[in-house]
Amino acid sequence: MPPSEYTCTIQDVSKQDPIDDDDNDVPVNKLTSFNGRLNQFFHASKNVNGGREQKIKLESSGILQDDNSSGSSSGSKRREAQDQTPDLSNNNSIIPSPKRRKMRQSNPLLPSRTNTTRSKSTTTASSASSPQPQSPNPLPKTKPPTRSRRTRTSRTATPSSSSPPATSSLLRDTIPANLTLLLVGVNPGILTGTTGYAYAHPSNLFWKLLHSSGITTTRHPPSDTYRLPDLYNVGNTNIVERPTRDASMLSKAEMDAGVPVLEAKVAAQRPKAVCLVGKSIWEAVWRVRRGRGIRKEEFRYGWQGEGENMGRCEGWDGAPVFVATTTSGLAAGMTMAQKEAVWNELGTWVVGRREEMKKSEEEQKELI
Numbered sequence: 001m002p003p004s005e006y007t008c009t010i011q012d013v014s015k016q017d018p019i020d021d022d023d024n025d026v027p028v029n030k031l032t033s034f035n036g037r038l039n040q041f042f043h044a045s046k047n048v049n050g051g052r053e054q055k056i057k058l059e060s061s062g063i064l065q066d067d068n069s070s071g072s073s074s075g076s077k078r079r080e081a082q083d084q085t086p087d088l089s090n091n092n093s094i095i096p097s098p099k100r101r102k103m104r105q106s107n108p109l110l111p112s113r114t115n116t117t118r119s120k121s122t123t124t125a126s127s128a129s130s131p132q133p134q135s136p137n138p139l140p141k142t143k144p145p146t147r148s149r150r151t152r153t154s155r156t157a158t159p160s161s162s163s164p165p166a167t168s169s170l171l172r173d174t175i176p177a178n179l180t181l182l183l184v185g186v187n188p189g190i191l192t193g194t195t196g197y198a199y200a201h202p203s204n205l206f207w208k209l210l211h212s213s214g215i216t217t218t219r220h221p222p223s224d225t226y227r228l229p230d231l232y233n234v235g236n237t238n239i240v241e242r243p244t245r246d247a248s249m250l251s252k253a254e255m256d257a258g259v260p261v262l263e264a265k266v267a268a269q270r271p272k273a274v275c276l277v278g279k280s281i282w283e284a285v286w287r288v289r290r291g292r293g294i295r296k297e298e299f300r301y302g303w304q305g306e307g308e309n310m311g312r313c314e315g316w317d318g319a320p321v322f323v324a325t326t327t328s329g330l331a332a333g334m335t336m337a338q339k340e341a342v343w344n345e346l347g348t349w350v351v352g353r354r355e356e357m358k359k360s361e362e363e364q365k366e367l368i
Contacts, residue, residue, distance in 0.1 A: 170196030173237040174226055179271040180233040180353055181215070181346075182319070184262060186240060186247040186255075186278050186326075193243030197222035198236050203329025205339065206277070212340055213347025233354075237265060239281055246330055247280060255284035266311030266319055272353060274310050274319045275346060278326040285310075285321075301325065301342045322346050 169188045185198070192200045199206035200222040211219040216232055228234045239258035240250055262285075266274055276282050279299070286294040301323050309318030324346060325331075325339045 169193035169241055169243045171198060171238070171243075172196065172226075173265070174229050174235045175237055175265060175269045175271075176229050176235060177269050179229065179235045179269065180273070180357070181235070181350055182266065182269070182271040182274050183234065183236045184274060184276050184281060185236070185238045186281060187238050187250060188241070188243040190243055190245055192222075195222070196225075198225040199327060201329065204327050205329065205336075206327040209327060209339065209343045213343040214351045215347050233357075234350075235269075235271065237262070239284065247278070247326075247328065252284070252287070255280065256288050259285050259288040263311055267313045267316070268311075270311065270316060271319050273322060273349070275322045275324050277324050278328075279323065280326075282321075282323045302345055322349075 169192070171188045171192055175182060189199075189201050189204075192198060207216075207220055207222065210216045215234065216228075220227070224231075225236065228236065239262050240254050242250070242254070244250060276285075279301075282299070282304075283294050286292075286298075304321040304323060306317075306320070308321050310321055312318035322345075325334055325342050327339075
């Protein structure tokens with residue numbers, strides 16, 4: 001646009017009628033054509049004087065009214081002014097008119113105005129044309145915490161390639177002939193089956209009770225399992241060979257199936273006495289012999305009647321049976337003092353039997 005079209009004549013405004021700036025000021029961002037286009041070059045087509053003359057003509061024709069009129073007259077005034085503007089529908093760009101604003105700011109004599117309607121339309125148009133400012137530091141979108149599903153791991157220890165499978169055990173029976181005492185356990189634990197040593201778990205009280213009762217003169221480690229027959233004439237076996245973490249994992253059928261096997265072992269080696277290490281072993285023997293479970297009033301720890309001897313066969317009345325408490329660290333039904341009282345009874349008999357055997361050997365030596 002050539003600069004000459006923007007020139008205007010400045011007159012002494014003090015000698016002229018006051019100018020209603022609202023009538024001479026056309027909204028820059030107001031929709032001015034039936035197609036919704038903007039009047040971009042309205043101020044470029046006429047100068048300030050031409051606009052004033054046009055206002056006077058419009059007032060004489062009765063189209064325009066005072067600024068304090070209603071909103072409907074103000075709307076018709078703008079529509080009349082818009083009809084006289086050239087059609088610029090082919091121009092799609094929106095260019096504001098900064099020159100008119102500069103003139104008002106540089107001339108202090110021009111009255112200041114406040115046009116609520118135009119400011120609303122300007123705000124609406126500007127907000128629609130310009131994008132909303134974004135925050136310089138937008139907050140990151142956080143995902144709601146998801147609950148992780150815990151995977152359940154098996155508690156059963158997986159044996160290494162060098163250790164035997166869970167169904168077998170390295171523990172061997174120590175049952176030489178004519179033992180003073182044969183100790184019968186329920187079944188090997190996992191550590192016992194892996195190492196091959198009887199009652200190998202540190203929480204097991206077997207070796208402690210053997211020593212406190214006097215059956216052994218010292219507290220032996222589990223690795224001395226196979227030395228007991230030579231040192232004390234005491235052997236060891238189990239009613240079930242399958243190792244488990246706890247004896248409660250065995251079924252009654254497994255326990256009952258081990259009773260005839262135990263009877264055969266006792267009958268073959270003929271020990272002086274048999275100690276059942278745990279109440280559940282005697283319950284299995286009772287079920288097999290009587291075909292029913294033992295009643296509470298029928299059970300007792302300690303020595304059983306002569307009719308309950310194990311390994312009875314032709315020419316031999318069998319071995320007396322002593323029912324001792326379990327030595328497992330998982331069993332909490334009895335206190336340590338109660339367990340020691342039961343085991344001390346067995347130890348007293350073992351010590352007495354050992355002294356008798358020693359005395360008998362001395363007498364035989366004297367005869368020779």
